Structures are given as structure tokens and as C-alpha cells.
Amino acid sequence: MEKLHEKFVKYGANARHWLRQCALLLPEIARQEIWRAKGFSNIYEYAAKLAGMSKAQVDTALWVVRAVEDKPELKKVVEEKGINCVKPIVAIATKETASFWAEKATEMNQHDLETYVREYKTDFLRAEKTETIEMSLDPKIADQLRKMKGALDWNTFMKELLDNQQKPEPAQTKQVPTRIKKHVIAKTNGICSYPGCHKPAEELHHANRQALDPTHNPTHIHALCKSHHHLAHHSLIANEQRQPCEWRLLAQPDKTQPKYRIDRLVQKYRSP
Ligand SMILES: [Zn+2]
Ligand SMILES: [Zn+2]
Structure with missing residues (x-):
């Protein structure tokens, strides 16, 4: 039983590694329209037939890899940990903040990173504000x-x-x-x-x-x-x-x- 499991874990890790490599190549394949030259009708068909990638995986890969192209720190995280680990920060990271976000993406799992980004937007990007609560109270309590x-x-x-x-x-x-x-x-x-x-x-x-x-x-x-x-x-x-x-x-x-x-x-x- 242990052996079977070990094998599965090993193959799974390899599969994920190679899928990450495929994802990294996609934007350039799309740019040069290599899929067309090889007789596929679009990039989705190309990625599905050759690497078993879903449409959503292709879209995410194209979007994320393009967004980190000018941010070497984040590109490195994508190469090491995969597209999904960087997904929560793609929209918020700039060239100036790339190393900050790369550090966060390395330290946190995807879910915690999503939470952190949400709080970051609230605490750092939104101006101070108050909230008005309306209450109907008994005049004596008021x-x-x-x-x-x-x-x-x-x-x-x-x-x-x-x-x-x-x-x-x-x-x-x-x-x-x-x-x-x-x-x-x-x-x-x-x-x-x-x-x-x-x-x-x-x-x-x-x-x-x-x-x-x-x-x-x-x-x-x-x-x-x-x-x-x-x-x-x-x-x-x-x-x-x-x-x-x-x-x-x-x-x-x-x-x-x-x-x-x-x-x-x-x-x-x-x-x-
Ligand atoms: Zn605690
Ligand atoms: Zn909570």
C-alpha cells in the first residue's frame, strides 16, 4: 500500500512540475501562433490535446505569465511554485512591489494569500472611513x-x-x-x-x-x-x-x- 502511495505522490509531483513548465511556455506559443503552424484550430485545442490542459488552466496561465513577465521576482515564484500560487496577487503587484509580493507568495498558501490580499486592500489601499448604522430605538433607551x-x-x-x-x-x-x-x-x-x-x-x-x-x-x-x-x-x-x-x-x-x-x-x- 505504502509503495503504491509513494509512487502516486512522486508521479503527481512530476506531473505538476511539467504542467507548470507547459504553462510557462504558453504565452510565447500564443504570441507566435505556433498552434496554427502545427495544424490546431486554436491555443486551447493545442494545450488540451498536447498537455491535457483545460480552457480555464490555459486562460489563467496566459493571464498570469503575461502579468509577471516584467516582474522577475514573481516569475521565479511561478517557476518554482506554479501559476496558482501567484494568482491572488497578479492584479495588485507592481514592478515596485513585486519582491514584497513574491516573499508573501513564497511564505503563504494560496488561500491565506487571498485573505492577506483582501485585508491589504482594506488596510493599505482604502482611505480611512466611517460607517453609519441606523437604529430604531425606544426613546427612553436612546x-x-x-x-x-x-x-x-x-x-x-x-x-x-x-x-x-x-x-x-x-x-x-x-x-x-x-x-x-x-x-x-x-x-x-x-x-x-x-x-x-x-x-x-x-x-x-x-x-x-x-x-x-x-x-x-x-x-x-x-x-x-x-x-x-x-x-x-x-x-x-x-x-x-x-x-x-x-x-x-x-x-x-x-x-x-x-x-x-x-x-x-x-x-x-x-x-x-
Ligand atoms: Zn493562534
Ligand atoms: Zn476570518
């Missing part, structure tokens, strides 16, 4: 809220209100106690607590890193989806010791933070 708010602005007031919610006591147990687990999940109704994410939370994250601080403190445990949990352990979230509404995406991990060392270790045990 009055109470206004009085409680006093001279604060609504944003600060609402944040304080959120921070002052009742929490269970921190614990030093091996596992996260159920009451803390329940509280953490209830904070976001089971949704990932990363700002703007609406995916179901799948994992609990210790913002202070359990290896550095073994206390299960409900203030510093957050429910996250897989991708945002991965971003956290890529050390790419700033202000993690504060509440998620103050988290910011980082362009580079802060290597001076002790948690960086822990995160590197976590990365090692995680398959890419």
Missing part, C-alpha cells in the same frame, strides 16, 4: 444611551461599551475552560472576529501566545476563521493585544516581538 455617552464621541463610547462586557475569570488550566470558550464564541456569535470577516469561526486564538502566557484570558482569546488564524501566526496582525476592532494588517512581521519567534515555530509544524 435617552439613556446619550446620557451614558456624555461628552464622548459615539465611536469611543461604543468601544468602551464593548470592552466593558462581563467576562469570565481568566484560568490557568491545560485546556481552555468551557465557560471561557463559550464566552469567546458568543462575543461574535460564532463568526470570525477579524474586522470585516463574516466566515464562521473555526479556531480559538491566544493573542498573547499560549507559549508566552499560559493564562486563558477571555479578553485575549479570539475566535477566528482558519485564514485569519494563519495570518495571525504569520505575525502579520498588529495591535493583537487590543480588541479586534483595533487590529491592523502588517506589511512585514514585527521581528522584535517575542511572539514572532513562537509563530515561526508554529509555522514549522504547519504544512504549507
